[in-house]
Amino acid sequence: MNLSGLGYLLKEGIKSIWTNRMMSIASVGVLISCLLLTGAASLLSLNVSNAVDKIGGTNVTRVFLSMDVLDDEARYIEEDIKRIDNVVKTEFVSKDEAIKDYQESLREDIFNQLIGEGNPLPHAVDVTMEDLAQYDRTVENIMKVQGVESVRDTREIAEKLTSLQKLVNTMSFWIILALTLVSVFIISNTIRMTMYARRFEISIMKSVGATDTFVRIPFIVEGMTIGAISGITTSVLMVFLYDAIMKSVQSIAKFELLNYSEVAVFVSIAFVGAGVIIGALGSMLSIGRYLRKEGNELLGW
Amino acid sequence: MIEFRNVSKVYHTGTHALNQVSLIIEKGEFVFIVGSSGAGKSTFLKLIMREETPTSGSIIVNDIQLEKLKRRKVPMLRRSMGIVFQDFRLIDKMTVYENVAFAMRAVGARPRAIKKRVPYILELVGLENKAENYPSELSGGEQQRVALARALVNNPQMIIADEPTGNVDPEMSYEIIELLHEINKRGTTVLIVTHEHNLVHSFNSRCITIDKGVVVEDAMEIKPSEGGQV
Ligand SMILES: Nc1ncnc2c1ncn2[C@@H]1O[C@H](COP(=O)(O)OP(=O)(O)OP(=O)(O)O)[C@@H](O)[C@H]1O
Ligand SMILES: [Mg+2]
Numbered sequence: 001m002n003l004s005g006l007g008y009l010l011k012e013g014i015k016s017i018w019t020n021r022m023m024s025i026a027s028v029g030v031l032i033s034c035l036l037l038t039g040a041a042s043l044l045s046l047n048v049s050n051a052v053d054k055i056g057g058t059n060v061t062r063v064f065l066s067m068d069v070l071d072d073e074a075r076y077i078e079e080d081i082k083r084i085d086n087v088v089k090t091e092f093v094s095k096d097e098a099i100k101d102y103q104e105s106l107r108e109d110i111f112n113q114l115i116g117e118g119n120p121l122p123h124a125v126d127v128t129m130e131d132l133a134q135y136d137r138t139v140e141n142i143m144k145v146q147g148v149e150s151v152r153d154t155r156e157i158a159e160k161l162t163s164l165q166k167l168v169n170t171m172s173f174w175i176i177l178a179l180t181l182v183s184v185f186i187i188s189n190t191i192r193m194t195m196y197a198r199r200f201e202i203s204i205m206k207s208v209g210a211t212d213t214f215v216r217i218p219f220i221v222e223g224m225t226i227g228a229i230s231g232i233t234t235s236v237l238m239v240f241l242y243d244a245i246m247k248s249v250q251s252i253a254k255f256e257l258l259n260y261s262e263v264a265v266f267v268s269i270a271f272v273g274a275g276v277i278i279g280a281l282g283s284m285l286s287i288g289r290y291l292r293k294e295g296n297e298l299l300g301w
Numbered sequence: 302m303i304e305f306r307n308v309s310k311v312y313h314t315g316t317h318a319l320n321q322v323s324l325i326i327e328k329g330e331f332v333f334i335v336g337s338s339g340a341g342k343s344t345f346l347k348l349i350m351r352e353e354t355p356t357s358g359s360i361i362v363n364d365i366q367l368e369k370l371k372r373r374k375v376p377m378l379r380r381s382m383g384i385v386f387q388d389f390r391l392i393d394k395m396t397v398y399e400n401v402a403f404a405m406r407a408v409g410a411r412p413r414a415i416k417k418r419v420p421y422i423l424e425l426v427g428l429e430n431k432a433e434n435y436p437s438e439l440s441g442g443e444q445q446r447v448a449l450a451r452a453l454v455n456n457p458q459m460i461i462a463d464e465p466t467g468n469v470d471p472e473m474s475y476e477i478i479e480l481l482h483e484i485n486k487r488g489t490t491v492l493i494v495t496h497e498h499n500l501v502h503s504f505n506s507r508c509i510t511i512d513k514g515v516v517v518e519d520a521m522e523i524k525p526s527e528g529g530q531v
Binding site: 008200201203204205206207208209210211212214292294295296299 | 347350351352353372373375376377378379380383384386390392403404406407408409451455
């Protein structure tokens with residue numbers, strides 16, 4: 001096939017989207033919804049993984065001191081902790097600093113009551129361990145230090161997050177699989193409609209000796225273009241959707257989410273790629289069956 | 302060029318459309334196929350272009366045994382033949398020009414070749430003034446000629462025409478057959494299905510008569526004038 005022939009086929013495919021615009025819009029709409037849900041599921045999964053990595057991978061453990069420990073006493077306790085085996089670094093976190101973490105999530109009048117005398121938080125020390133394998137023994141030794149009240153067990157959180165991660169991943173997998181199938185089905189139906197509308201042309205093309213590839217290309221182009229349009233639109237919508245989700249998630253809990261700009265390029269490529277592949281797959285699915293038909297069988301289908 | 306060996310065709314409905322048909326059509330022949338409605342004429346043509354496959358027997362076209370022909374190779378077979386369908390099969394939303402050009406595009410012809418060839422063919426069938434009209438704006442006979450132009454445009458080795466005179470007045474019928482005869486003289490094999498016996502008599506050519514799926518007669522038609530002298 002020569003280049004001008006290919007150009008003609010591409011044009012035919014795109015023209016067909018316009019000719020069947022109602023059907024095209026409908027399938028673009030369904031595809032966008034599927035891609036958005038799939039994307040949201042993937043991003044949730046990605047965020048949970050990221051959080052697990054951050055918390056699980058960190059070897060900083062926060063050690064809370066008793067409420068009655070005074071500022072200067074706290075400094076000595078920090079020194080005591082620093083001398084413990086496996087502790088490589090300590091960082092004192094005064095209760096005044098600790099309360100600041102809550103400033104953004106609390107109403108101003110409430111927050112104002114909590115600073116200074118009204119502060120409900122204890123002083124704390126952030127401890128960095130050398131070897132996490134010795135975590136249990138090190139915590140035991142830290143707890144023996146006078147004035148230490150409790151140790152925030154990050155491992156427990158990590159474990160909880162890991163099981164959450166598993167759940168989220170499994171759910172995302174099934175959601176993605178189901179929605180991909182739905183999308184392929186929708187595209188294949190749209191292309192089937194186009195083929196039906198053009199069955200006449202197909203029968204004539206076949207009768208003058210057009211190859212299957214030649215007959216197929218415009219429909220595959222149509223499917224892939226619908227996929228690409230959906231992918232691009234979804235990429236744009238996802239920026240806003242992610243922003244909205246991020247805001248609502250962070251209003252519930254202080255959860256460190258991935259910044260969209262970190263993943264935007266990857267996510268957009270994935271959306272367009274997924275759209276194009278789904279489009280090609282969906283169209284090939286319906287074309288294969290109907291290319292075998294001949295003459296009246298094709299016309300009367 | 303075309304050989305049928307004991308070919309039978311039974312449709313899935315149980316209709317015996319052709320029964321033990323054996324015949325040979327040589328390259329360059331001009332052949333009429335006549336028979337009443339339902340005799341199996343269209344089936345005969347569909348078997349040649351492999352739109353249908355025989356239930357039994359063997360068909361050879363251009364030295365290719367069709368039952369052994371892979372699906373992938375069917376397009377190449379069809380490029381050797383130009384087909385005029387009984388029901389025209391013109392595309393309504395395309396102009397006459399586009400309908401004819403479409404057949405060239407479908408086999409990957411270059412735009413420049415299309416631009417040169419289509420007007421020439423339209424002139425040949427006498428439709429140069431209707432190029433920008435749509436099929437719905439044409440008379441039955443004109444539509445017929447568009448279908449003929451489309452069959453001719455790829456310059457096939459043979460033309461297969463199913464009732465090319467179906468919707469045309471006798472004079473126009475004669476002209477269409479005359480045109481096909483001209484094309485035949487340039488070396489193209491021509492097969493014409495018709496039930497207009499009068500027409501067949503005006504041309505001194507081979508005529509295969511099919512009745513209820515059986516070839517009942519296969520002979521040279523002698524022009525009545527010449528017949529008188531025998
Ligand atoms: N696709 C099909 N499925 C089932 N039966 C068919 C099919 N095509 C044709 N037939 C039957 O086969 C027989 C021969 O049909 P065919 O179309 O070959 O006749 P014909 O000689 O072309 O008739 P006409 O002059 O009316 O066009 C008829 O009885 C017809 O009903
Ligand atoms: Mg017929």
